[in-house]
Amino acid sequence: MSQEHHSVIIAGSGCAGHTAAIYTARAGLSPLVFEGNEPGGQLSLTSDVENFPGFPEGIGGYEMIEGMKKQAERFGATYEWGVITSMEGKEPPYTLTVDGDRTVTCDTFIIATGARARRLNVPGENELFGRGVSSCATCDGAFYKDLVVTVIGGGDSAMEEALFLTRFASKVIVVHRRSELRASQIMQTRALEHPKIEFAWNSEVVQVVGDHEKGTVSGVEVITHPNGAPSQQPEAEVEKKVIPCDGMFLGIGHIPNTDFLKGVLELDEEGYIITRKGEVVTQDVETGLPGVFAAGDVVDTRYRQAITAAGMGCKAAMEAEEYLGARELAKV
Numbered sequence: 227m228s229q230e231h232h233s234v235i236i237a238g239s240g241c242a243g244h245t246a247a248i249y250t251a252r253a254g255l256s257p258l259v260f261e262g263n264e265p266g267g268q269l270s271l272t273s274d275v276e277n278f279p280g281f282p283e284g285i286g287g288y289e290m291i292e293g294m295k296k297q298a299e300r301f302g303a304t305y306e307w308g309v310i311t312s313m314e315g316k317e318p319p320y321t322l323t324v325d326g327d328r329t330v331t332c333d334t335f336i337i338a339t340g341a342r343a344r345r346l347n348v349p350g351e352n353e354l355f356g357r358g359v360s361s362c363a364t365c366d367g368a369f370y371k372d373l374v375v376t377v378i379g380g381g382d383s384a385m386e387e388a389l390f391l392t393r394f395a396s397k398v399i400v401v402h403r404r405s406e407l408r409a410s411q412i413m414q415t416r417a418l419e420h421p422k423i424e425f426a427w428n429s430e431v432v433q434v435v436g437d438h439e440k441g442t443v444s445g446v447e448v449i450t451h452p453n454g455a456p457s458q459q460p461e462a463e464v465e466k467k468v469i470p471c472d473g474m475f476l477g478i479g480h481i482p483n484t485d486f487l488k489g490v491l492e493l494d495e496e497g498y499i500i501t502r503k504g505e506v507v508t509q510d511v512e513t514g515l516p517g518v519f520a521a522g523d524v525v526d527t528r529y530r531q532a533i534t535a536a537g538m539g540c541k542a543a544m545e546a547e548e549y550l551g552a553r554e555l556a557k558v
């Protein structure tokens with residue numbers, strides 16, 4: 227049986243993946259996109275996108291991502307359900323395993339598998355995600371004008387979210403499981419000194435309280451223990467209460483979707499793909515392997531915006547096109 231081969235394979239169907247598909251499809255390269263575990267990526271979980279240029283009234287996250295997919299399909303991109311579970315090779319053709327049993331090969335591979343926000347895994351969190359529960363203050367903060375929000379976590383992400391949310395919310399309550407923050411000193415100071423930010427120390431959320439039908443949050447139920455880590459303390463010593471709020475923001479870190487790349491590509495200690503030009507580490511799209519490019523949240527630990535992911539998807543596509551062109555020329 228002959229091996230299924232493509233010039234361009236794209237893993238992931240968030241903003242970066244779709245943009246790479248639009249550009250490579252318009253270049254006549256007929257990309258094949260494997261949509262991954264979360265088709266549409268994090269954007270599809272966001273209710274309204276108000277900061278993507280060109281949509282003065284805002285646009286629904288799902289609507290936007292569907293529009294991108296249709297746009298790519300119009301130019302000849304093909305989408306398939308499927309998760310790439312392994313990658314082999316040090317140069318093209320690369321062999322990819324899809325869903326553990328099918329293999330395909332490609333000359334160029336664009337990795338746009340994204341990063342998922344770490345979740346608490348408590349009741350109410352999934353049910354109200356995108357409707358009162360969020361992991362992106364920049365995306366959703368403006369919906370909480372004059373309202374009370376909680377931010378979960380004690381690191382730089384949580385402090386950054388809390389500080390950003392003070393622009394809109396009347397009060398921001400940081401819920402942290404210990405009595406000391408993990409965040410950098412400067413971020414700690416800014417948050418601790420901010421008049422709109424309060425802290426619920428030694429507290430862990432055990433439930434998001436709200437109306438699942440209407441999609442509204444009314445509070446977070448927390449357990450508290452004076453020594454911290456309340457979920458690890460004897461139940462009798464733990465206090466339980468509800469902190470009333472209109473929204474909950476997760477700031478407990480992200481997990482890049484790169485498990486299938488371990489030992490194949492250079493990753494940092496958290497699993498993000500390291501991109502480089504020559505020996506210089508960049509916020510760019512070139513990986514250490516020829517013809518393999520990476521775009522969006524799977525690389526970017528800093529900006530994590532739809533517009534920056536789209537920009538990286540565009541760059542990855544243009545690099546792939548140039549790489550394929552140079553290979554053709556080399557054959558002549």
Ligand code: NAP
Nearest residue numbers: 346379380381382383384386403404407408477478479480
């Ligand atoms: P992080 O530093 O790992 O902090 C995660 C926080 O969430 C910690 O306070 C942790 O509590 C808490 N947490 C984790 N799992 C939890 C759970 N299941 N329940 C409750 N709390 C939980 O992650 P991050 O803040 O995303 O930062 C990641 C990296 O990016 C860091 O190196 C950071 O400096 C960097 N970063 C920098 C900036 C900036 O400079 N502007 C902004 C964002 C991120 P414990 O403290 O008890 O472990």
